[in-house]
Amino acid sequence: MSSWVRAGGLASIKAMERAAAANPNDPRLAGFKLPRADDYLLNTRARAYVTPITDPRLAYFKKYQFLVDYAGKIKAAAKRWGVPAEALAAVIIYEYADLETVGTRVATDHGLTKAAKKFLGIDRKTSYGLAQLEPYKVQRALKYFKKKELGVEAIIDKLLTPEGSFDYAAMYLKYLKKTITVRKTSDGGGYYNAPISWEDATVAYCGCAGVTESKSTGKWSTKAYTDWMAGNPLRxxxxxxxxxxxxxxxxxxxxxxxxxxxxxEYG
Structure with missing residues (x-):
């Protein structure tokens, strides 16, 4: 699939919904059946299904539908922090496509913050919420932009709300963009340092890309990431x-x- 919403013979879930409304047996749907309203718990799109449906394409559909209601809030958070909405949306889509824990899903779908905190614990290096962001990263960005300290539990409480998760994710993307530079080759030879792009910030957002605290020293480091961007293997x-x-x-x-x-479609 060239896009997470591609299925059947149509370009997007939105196109599938339009076609299914006109003709549920449209051959372009390739047998894909859109869920009925009663297939949702409490008849709400942002809830889990009561009836298991085995079509693997449904995994894309459920996640897509959950995020539909949040497009406006994603754009608002991006605007508030001066981040391209596309960059923030890409992060949220990527993270939501593979939430790491059931506890996170419970919190974001049903607002059960206390249950999620009990399941996940209170930990500055655990990923929370739709943005799958760790509190220690939020703390760095808050100190940089607002010169303020905030406790881990208070940050977790906000990350476990969709709006708070979007806000902190946008703030952290901007922090990465403003604080990381990579070496570039100049046209006339030699090198210069340049800020990373927004696309690169969406990659650096994950500690897997090398922007994180060292486990051994506890110090913040971007070296693994900048070395990777300079053409070396990611370590x-x-x-x-x-x-x-x-x-x-x-x-x-x-x-x-x-x-x-x-x-x-929705922004």
Whole structure:
């Protein structure tokens, strides 16, 4: 699939919904049946299904539908922090496509913050919320932009709300863009340092790309990432995920394309 919403013979879930409304047996749907309203718990799109449906394409559909209601809030958070909406949407789409824990899903779908905190614990290096962001990264960005300190639990409480998660994700993307430079080759020879692009910030967002605290020293480091961008192998504990993320976020990658389609339809 060139886009996370591509299925059947139609270009997007939105196109599938339109076709299914006109003719549920449209051959372009390739047998894909859109869920009925009663297939949703409490008849709400942002809830889990009561009836298991085995078509693998449904995984794309459910995640797509969940995020539809948040397009406006994603754009608002991006505007608030001066971040391209496409960059923030790409991060949210990528992270939501593979939430790391059931506890996170419970919190974001149903607002059960206390249950999620009990399940996940209170930890500055655990990823929370739709943005799958760690509190220690939020703390760095808050100190940089607002010169303020905020406790881990208070940050987690905000990350476990969609709006708070979008806000902190946008802030952290801007922090990465403003604080990381990479070496470039000049046309006349030699080198110069330049800020990373927004696409690169969506990659650096994940510690798997080498922007993180050192486990041994506790110090903040971007060296593994900048070395990678300079043409060296990525040397992190999860370098394969770093490469997958890079491929997804660059022009033509699935998350890059999905974010633009998503905002075009709903932004």
């Amino acid at each position: 992190t504990q999860d370098n394969e995920e770093g490469v997958r993320r890079y491929n997804a976020m660059q022009n033509g990658g699935w998350a890059y394309e999905a974010s633009r389609e998503y905002l075009k």
